[in-house]
Amino acid sequence: MTTQATPRERLLDAAGELFYRDGVHIGVDALCKAAGVSKKSMYQLFRSKDELIAESLASHGPSYQRVLEPGPEDGNTPRERILAVFERQDAALTDGDFRGCPFVSTAVELKNPEHPGSVVARHFKQRLTDFFESELVAAGAEDPQLLAVQLTMVFDGASARAVVRAQSLGGVGVTLAASVLDAAGIKAPALAGQTR
Amino acid sequence: MTTQATPRERLLDAAGELFYRDGVHIGVDALCKAAGVSKKSMYQLFRSKDELIAESLASHGPSYQRVLEPGPEDGNTPRERILAVFERQDAALTDGDFRGCPFVSTAVELKNPEHPGSVVARHFKQRLTDFFESELVAAGAEDPQLLAVQLTMVFDGASARAVVRAQSLGGVGVTLAASVLDAAGIKAPALAGQTR
DNA sequence: CAGAGCGTAAACCGATCTGTTTCCTTCTGC
């Protein structure tokens, strides 16, 4: 049965998928049809399409983070945990229907940085940078703040490349992130002297 | 006087600016109005809006490249010439109305990688990678192909970050590119042993 | 001066956009 979740959940789900797949310029009609919700319901659940964009992005942010964040099988050193993010990204990029980081894509499409959706995107990108930074602090990096921003850059660069190339990256993002960590003196445990 | 260039040139100019500023979803009416060209003329100069998108991107690509490419004042070693690209990008990002690399932005907005505009974008991104690679070959890098892709990633990552942050990067892209070159053994001339 | 082109302005087409409204069915609590 289509009607298992509430109309609100169905709308947020459909919005997350269609905005990502087709862009935020997809019509409200198509969105509601996909969600099995009437426009009337949509407009009494959300003030406007812009609000739906922002809320959809916000509701899918945590799950997006969970996909990227390292699990217990990814090792316990900060370096391993950071590189696990890039390995997961690379794996996601290999999936055919990957269209780049949804936050970056949405911000690019919206153009206006004050759009509520852009604000949400900025927030979640900061969360990724914060994750990198806390791991880098744990690794004893010299300038964790700068390095965290650089790693976020690598992440978004890999995502952008996947979009324009429309094919797998073959792990270039992972090796690039590893290079950055190498240059910062955060070495691989088995090959060189470990940090501790 | 508005009418100095041909209608075709005026259209390509206006398209380059408006597609970049407002996105490719801007209407043909607004475009023609900005260019001072009638829709009839537009549609006998270009088969469709999609073709105009692609041709506009293609016509502005060379000038975009010229802005990035290093001049004689940027030094002559490959390392200097590569880093000059990132310094120029950083300078462009400081300009208020920068909205990311136009090729990446267009590819993200179009979604469809087979769209003529996406093909043009892919082409010009490859040109940047090729520039990096030729410089890296000159520098005697071990794996110039991989490094060139990595540098392109850094470039696009810096661009993406400028979009979501909507503010200057403070040279993080330059330092990241320098780190990548450092890690590849392409050292700064004065500080460490040079490659030759 | 006649006539051929070129290019703009503007009407027009059907489709789609965001957002509102009306109507009707369905489900729930009593």
Place this chain on the structure above:
DNA sequence: GCAGAAGGAAACAGATCGGTTTACGCTCTG
């Protein structure tokens, strides 16, 4: 059974979309 709320289907509004067509200047050439 029945009142009342919830929500879907669909019409509606006014604007805009990509694209075509008509009509009217303007300028060049013979």
